[in-house]
Amino acid sequence: MADLKSAYNEFMSESILIVEDEPALQETLVYNLEKQGFMVTAVGDGRAALEAARTAAPDLIVLDIMLPELDGFEVCKILRKEMSVPILMLTARDDEIDRVVGLEVGADDYLTKPFSMRELIARVKAQLRRTQLVREELGRSQVQETSHKILTFDDLSLDLTRREVTLGGTVVALKPQEYDLLVFFAEHKGQMLTREFILERVWGWGYFGDSRTVDVHVRWLRQKFEQNPARPTRLVTVRGGGYRFEG
Ligand code: CA
Numbered sequence: 001m002a003d004l005k006s007a008y009n010e011f012m013s014e015s016i017l018i019v020e021d022e023p024a025l026q027e028t029l030v031y032n033l034e035k036q037g038f039m040v041t042a043v044g045d046g047r048a049a050l051e052a053a054r055t056a057a058p059d060l061i062v063l064d065i066m067l068p069e070l071d072g073f074e075v076c077k078i079l080r081k082e083m084s085v086p087i088l089m090l091t092a093r094d095d096e097i098d099r100v101v102g103l104e105v106g107a108d109d110y111l112t113k114p115f116s117m118r119e120l121i122a123r124v125k126a127q128l129r130r131t132q133l134v135r136e137e138l139g140r141s142q143v144q145e146t147s148h149k150i151l152t153f154d155d156l157s158l159d160l161t162r163r164e165v166t167l168g169g170t171v172v173a174l175k176p177q178e179y180d181l182l183v184f185f186a187e188h189k190g191q192m193l194t195r196e197f198i199l200e201r202v203w204g205w206g207y208f209g210d211s212r213t214v215d216v217h218v219r220w221l222r223q224k225f226e227q228n229p230a231r232p233t234r235l236v237t238v239r240g241g242g243y244r245f246e247g
Contacts, residue, residue, distance in 0.1 A: 014128055015039040017058040019049040019075065020090065021067050029062060032117040033124070046070025053079055060127055062120075063107070064090045065100070076105045086127040090115075101216045108177065109213075126204055134176050137163060151186045153247040156225060156234070158186055172224055177202070181217050182225075185235065185245035194242040218243055 016033055020026040021044040033040045043052050045068040053061060061079070065072035076087055089100045089107040100110045109123055149160040155168045163179060165172045174182065184202050185193070195211035203213065222229040238244050 013039070014059040015041065015056065016124065017049070017052050017056060017061045018042040019044075019046070019052075019061065019067065019072070020064045021045060022064075028117065029120070032121065036121055038124075044068070046072070046075045049075050050078060053083070053085065057083070058085060059131070060124060061085055061087045062090065062124070063087055065096055066092060073099060073105050076107055080106050086131055088120075088123055088127060097212065098216070101213065106175070108175075129204075130176060130180075134163075151183075153186070153189075153234075158183060167225060174224070178217055178220055178224075181214075182221055185221075185243070189245050189247050192238045192242045192244050198243070214243075 016038045018026060018029045018033070018040060020029060020042070023044075026042050026044065030040050030042050041052055041056055041058065043049050047069040049061075049063065049067070050070070052058075063072045063075060067075070070078075072089055076089065079085065079087065086108045087106075089105075089110040090113060091097060091100055091110050092113050094112065097110060097112070099105055100107045108127055111120060111123060151158040151160065157166045159165070160183065165174055165179065165182065181198070181202050184198065195214045198214050199211060218235060219229075222232050222235055225234055226232045234246055236244050236246055
């Protein structure tokens with residue numbers, strides 16, 4: 001019983017903003033997330049979404065793409081520049097996915113319609129857990145400033161205590177998922193890692209995962225750390241379905 005209660009309370013105080021113009025779906029999302037103990041606000045267009053995000057500072061945003069006023073792509077791009085809130089996008093078409101997780105828009109995760117409420121809740125909780133971990137690690141690093149753990153590979157250096165990555169002495173800006181993925185590779189240098197294994201260990205999605213997410217993040221890391229991203233030497237593709245970090 002105690003376990004059930006703490007699981008229920010884990011995200012009790014977290015607030016979620018839902019941006020969905022389809023009334024029936026909006027209502028279903030609100031109902032199911034409130035049932036999980038979240039504080040939920042819902043709006044139905046892109047301009048209202050910007051306003052609500054700025055005034056309420058939610059812990060997570062569920063954002064539909066096709067919206068009146070401003071579409072979800074625009075909303076995500078604008079909010080990305082203003083705040084670091086996790087954004088989970090709802091896509092209706094497969095061909096939107098590359099844009100959704102791409103550099104231009106930069107959503108943290110996405111779900112393709114139709115999806116089950118169970119899957120949505122799992123993704124929401126995974127994102128919030130990730131944010132909590134980052135906060136905890138930041139807190140710890142402030143306390144343990146003296147005992148830095150640093151991994152170095154030639155001109156690439158990962159300061160695990162400060163969550164800071166430098167290339168040739170210059171700090172490289174990374175999103176939390178890019179950082180986590182790079183650290184995971186660094187800790188498994190020389191090993192072939194399958195997309196499924198990476199998804200499970202870095203994203204923790206289990207069978208919900210989509211291996212394209214790994215490919216997209218590897219592409220971003222290559223753009224940041226490879227001299228020639230088209231011919232990678234650090235983060236190489238292994239024939240037969242995986243990647244290997246060479247250092
Ligand atoms: Ca819509």
